[in-house]
Amino acid sequence: MxxxxxxxxxxxxxxxxxxxxxxxxxxxxxxxxxxxxYDEIALSKAVELAEGGQGNVTVIHVGEAASDATIRxxxxxxxxxxxxxxxxxxxxxxxxxxxxxxAKEQSFDLILTGRESIDYNGVQVGSYIAELLGxxxxxxxxxxxxxxxxxxxxxxxxxxxxxxxVSLPIVIxxxxxxAEPKIPNMRGIMGARxxxxxxxxxxxxxxxxxxxxxxxPAPRGAVKLIEPDNVAQLVELLHSEAKVI
Amino acid sequence: xxxxxxxxxxxxxxxKSAFEAISYAKAIGELTQQEVQALSIGQVDETELNKVGKxxxxxxxxxxxDKLSQFQNQAYAAVIADVARQVGxxxxxxxxxxxxxxxxxxxxxxLEAALIDGALELPTISGSSWEFRKSVFSxxxxxxxxxxxxxKVITLNPxxxxxxxxxxxxxxxxxxxxxxxxxxxxxxxxxxRATDKVALPEASIVVSAGRGxxxxxxxxxxxxxxxxxxxxxxxxxxxxxxxxxxxxxxVGQTGLAVSPNLYIxxxxxxxxxxxxxxxxxxxxxVINKDPEAPFFKVADYGIVGDAFDVVPxxxxxxxxKKG
Ligand SMILES: Cc1cc2nc3c(=O)[nH]c(=O)nc-3n(C[C@H](O)[C@H](O)[C@H](O)COP(=O)(O)OP(=O)(O)OC[C@H]3O[C@@H](n4cnc5c(N)ncnc54)[C@H](O)[C@@H]3O)c2cc1C
Numbered sequence: 001m002x003x004x005x006x007x008x009x010x011x012x013x014x015x016x017x018x019x020x021x022x023x024x025x026x027x028x029x030x031x032x033x034x035x036x037x038y039d040e041i042a043l044s045k046a047v048e049l050a051e052g053g054q055g056n057v058t059v060i061h062v063g064e065a066a067s068d069a070t071i072r073x074x075x076x077x078x079x080x081x082x083x084x085x086x087x088x089x090x091x092x093x094x095x096x097x098x099x100x101x102x103a104k105e106q107s108f109d110l111i112l113t114g115r116e117s118i119d120y121n122g123v124q125v126g127s128y129i130a131e132l133l134g135x136x137x138x139x140x141x142x143x144x145x146x147x148x149x150x151x152x153x154x155x156x157x158x159x160x161x162x163x164x165x166v167s168l169p170i171v172i173x174x175x176x177x178x179a180e181p182k183i184p185n186m187r188g189i190m191g192a193r194x195x196x197x198x199x200x201x202x203x204x205x206x207x208x209x210x211x212x213x214x215x216x217p218a219p220r221g222a223v224k225l226i227e228p229d230n231v232a233q234l235v236e237l238l239h240s241e242a243k244v245i
Numbered sequence: 246x247x248x249x250x251x252x253x254x255x256x257x258x259x260x261k262s263a264f265e266a267i268s269y270a271k272a273i274g275e276l277t278q279q280e281v282q283a284l285s286i287g288q289v290d291e292t293e294l295n296k297v298g299k300x301x302x303x304x305x306x307x308x309x310x311d312k313l314s315q316f317q318n319q320a321y322a323a324v325i326a327d328v329a330r331q332v333g334x335x336x337x338x339x340x341x342x343x344x345x346x347x348x349x350x351x352x353x354x355x356l357e358a359a360l361i362d363g364a365l366e367l368p369t370i371s372g373s374s375w376e377f378r379k380s381v382f383s384x385x386x387x388x389x390x391x392x393x394x395x396x397k398v399i400t401l402n403p404x405x406x407x408x409x410x411x412x413x414x415x416x417x418x419x420x421x422x423x424x425x426x427x428x429x430x431x432x433x434x435x436x437x438r439a440t441d442k443v444a445l446p447e448a449s450i451v452v453s454a455g456r457g458x459x460x461x462x463x464x465x466x467x468x469x470x471x472x473x474x475x476x477x478x479x480x481x482x483x484x485x486x487x488x489x490x491x492x493x494x495x496v497g498q499t500g501l502a503v504s505p506n507l508y509i510x511x512x513x514x515x516x517x518x519x520x521x522x523x524x525x526x527x528x529x530x531v532i533n534k535d536p537e538a539p540f541f542k543v544a545d546y547g548i549v550g551d552a553f554d555v556v557p558x559x560x561x562x563x564x565x566k567k568g
Contacts, residue, residue, distance in 0.1 A: 013498050013518045017385040037499045092350070093360070118383050118498055118521075122362050127318075127350035136319055136430045139347035142492065152434075156493065157343050158255070158446055160438035162316075166431045176485070176492045176500070208359035209392035212376065216386055217524060223531070223541050228550030231558045234530070235566050237546060242528040244450070244507040245474060245563075 001055030001146070001168070003046045004108040005079065006099055006126070008089065009033040009063065009070040010119045019214040026119075026214070035070055037181070038114025040077070042174035044182040046112055047078035049146055055109070056080045062089040062098045068197070075192035076184035082195065087202035092120070096128030097205045104133060108169060109149070115140045115173040123173065130171035137171040138164065144178050247280045248273055249306075249334035251325050252297065253344060255438075257289050259296060261447050262340040262401075264408035267300040269401050270338045271411070272367055279336070282306055284328050286321055288314050294417055301411030306332070306420050312429060313422075316344055320428035322351035327422050329356060329396075341400035342446065349400045359394035363402045383498040383521035403447045404504055445494065448477035450507045453496060453523070455481035457512020457533065457552055461489035466556045467511065473563045479503065481513050497522040512552045515540025532556065 011017065012032040020027045035043070046057045059079040061071050064086065071082045085098040103111060113126040123139055130137030142161060143154035151170055154177075155162040184192070226234045238245045250270035252263035267283060274281040282304040283297050289307070297305050308324055325348065329337050337352060339345040341363045353360035361377045365387070368375040373393045380402075381388045445451065452471040458464065464478075471478045478494060485495040496503055498521035508526035513519060515531070515538055523529070524543055531544040534551050541547045548555050 011382070013521075017382045019386070093353075096350075120381055121383060121502070123346040124350045124360060124362060127347055128354055131322070131351040131354040134427075137347065137351075138318070138431075140343055155343075157436075157438065158260070158444035159440070159442060160436070160493075162433055163435040163437070164431050165434055176495065208394045209361065209390050211388045212391045213389040214381070214386050215389075217384065220529075220543055220545060223544045223547045225547050225549065228548050228555050229558075231548070231555060232562045232565075234546055234548065234559065235562045238507065238528070238530070239566070242507070242545065244528045 001049070001109045002106065003049065003055050003057045004103055004106070004111045005039070005043045005046045005057060005059045005074070006111070006113040006129075007039045007043065007059050007061045007070065007074050008036045008114075008117045009061070009067050010036045010117055013037070013118065017216075023214045024212065033067070033070060035073055036114050036117045038116060038118070038174060040114070040181045041176065041178050042112035042114050043074055043077055043079065045144055045174055045179035046110075047182060048179055050078065050080070054146060058083060060085070060099055060102060062087055062095045062202070064088060071197060072192045073184065075195045075197075076188040077182050078188060080195065082197045084197060084199050085202050086199050090207070091209065092122045092124035093128060093208060094205045096125045096132060098202055099125070100129045100132035101203050102200065103129065110146065110151070110168055111171040113171065113173050115175040126171045126173040133171070135169050135171060136166055139173045140175050141172045142175050142177040144172055144174070246335045247282060247333055248336045248338065249282055249284055249325075249329050249332060250302070250338040251284045251286075251348070253340055253342060254285065254287055254289050254293070257287070257293060259289070259293060260340070260342070261408065262342055262403040264296070264300050265403065265406050266338055266340045266401050267297060267302050268408045269367070269406045271301045273336060273338070276367065276370060280304070282332055282334070284308070284325065286313055286324055287316075295415060298413045298415035299410055300408055301413050303413040303415050305415055305417045307417050308420050308422050312424070315433055317429055317431060318344075318347045319351065319430070320424045322348050322355065323424050323428050324422040325352045326355035328420060331420070335396045337396075337398045339398070339400050341402045345400050349398050353398040356396045356398070358396035358398045359392040361390055361392065361397060361399045364399050365402060365405050380502070380525060384502055384504070384525045385521050402504065404449060404506070443475060443477040445477040445479055445501060445503065448503070449505050450474045450476035450509075451479050451503055451505045451526070452476045452509045452511070453479035453481070453513060454484070454511040455513030456483050458484070463553070464490070466560065470509070470556060470560050470563075473560060473567070481519055510540055511556060513540060514538050515543065
């Protein structure tokens with residue numbers, strides 16, 4: 001089984017998010033980038049499958065050379081080889097087209113993404129890739145089991161789950177519960193340095209939308225403190241002031 | 246040019262987010278003087294379809310074939326795109342629900358449309374240029390996204406646009422879509438849904454609890470508080486990691502992002518990753534025994550006190566209020 005895992009890099013979760021150039025660009029100064037946490041879950045699942053004898057894992061990333069450290073980390077976690085499409089990952093449509101363009105020649109059995117990236121939170125790349133390749137997809141999966149050429153997947157729905165079964169190939173967006181994130185060990189880190197990392201050129205994709213401006217959420221007023229023995233006052237405020245109950 | 250709004254049902258009943266999407270579509274229709282049509286896929290009876298009219302959209306396109314009675318991502322996307330082409334819709338609106346998230350990119354790709362995901366409000370329109378605001382960086386920031394694309398697929402975040410009643414008589418038109426067998430490749434083996442509980446992504450009130458609750462055995466009062474308020478329950482990440490609560494309840498940067506009208510945080514410290522997913526809630530109440538807990542900095546109302554003491558009192562006070 002050939003598995004492709006799509007990796008994006010995002011600001012570390014403790015990052016304070018600020019903007020530059022008149023609030024038109026994300027300020028990357030001092031930001032530590034990490035593998036998107038959901039992609040890490042997807043990758044960990046793929047490596048788990050490979051270690052269980054079910055195939056080998058390629059990671060693909062759309063980004064510039066500055067992301068090579070993130071790619072090496074993915075290799076250290078256990079991917080066999082990596083591909084980087086050398087381009088600024090402009091938006092989900094652009095990224096998905098690059099990945100689909102690479103994948104269409106390779107006949108992957110399983111393509112995994114994270115359910116969403118924690119920077120632009122689009123939940124788009126996986127479904128776009130599947131549509132471009134004409135194969136099924138599950139945007140948000142809580143559990144993935146592979147048995148030969150059959151996948152059994154728990155899809156997240158409001159207040160529960162659907163248990164689905166489907167023949168490979170498929171694109172799946174991994175959420176929590178799919179796998180425990182793997183931490184690279186020393187052997188993995190050493191080995192990652194010599195694993196193949198192929199750099200390929202991007203294809204042209206039309207621009208359909210652009211981000212014009214960023215803003216920080218409006219600050220809240222000071223907190224109103226209520227005495228613990230006066231909860232009735234809280235109920236009253238929620239009713240008559242906040243008007244939420 | 247017209248507007249098509251896809252309205253999702255669960256076992257024949259439209260969701261609250263579907264009515265929000267209808268109202269949103271109607272408002273865009275008024276802004277741009279376009280006709281709005283609603284699309285329902287699957288088995289929905291007349292009484293339920295009439296509700297579409299209650300929110301001001303009179304034209305309903307119904308697709309109800311046996312094969313489409315259950316959600317199928319590829320097939321539903323094909324139907325939505327097909328109907329959009331047939332009626333000449335250039336704005337296609339969906340709820341940003343779990344199913345909507347999987348449909349929207351496929352529909353957008355089929356129609357070569359721009360995709361605006363998770364719109365927070367109505368667009369600002371000048372000529373052919375539409376600007377939308379959406380949350381980014383797990384609600385640590387808001388971005389303004391501009392598109393001049395001829396066709397747009399827009400997903401609306403639940404709980405951000407209020408469903409407004411505006412009684413309109415409805416007319417239902419049946420539509421025979423063209424779908425292919427390969428669009429039905431997924432087999433649904435089972436659906437597990439807690440129907441007696443309010444679904445977290447759509448809830449207008451969320452009662453959320455953290456490690457301060459000490460253990461899963463203490464969640465009885467959290468559930469009771471939620472029940473009285475008609476709220477959904479949620480939790481912090483360490484709570485679901487420890488298996489005290491299911492993963493689906495985990496909110497925050499690496500969990501579900503929610504923006505209810507009221508978010509009550511009990512025994513949650515307010516770490517940056519937790520706040521990322523909940524700080525766009527309209528009103529935030531924090532109950533924590535530590536006055537220095539960072540959560541108080543983003544709260545509207547706070548009680549510094551022991552949850553085991555405050556929560557039961559709060560339940561009593563709410564019961565009294567309800568009478
Ligand atoms: C990559 C990454 C991603 C993460 N993503 C998320 C995420 O999505 N969501 C998330 O929630 N966390 C996330 N975290 C974890 C986050 O950093 C915090 O560790 C977590 O939110 C803390 O959970 P907590 O507030 O329940 O527990 P704690 O931090 O242990 O806080 C417990 C709180 O309860 C209070 N308390 C204790 N006893 C009582 C009592 N009797 N009555 C009242 N109050 C009491 C304490 O004062 C304290 O403030 C992430 C972390 C990382 C590194």
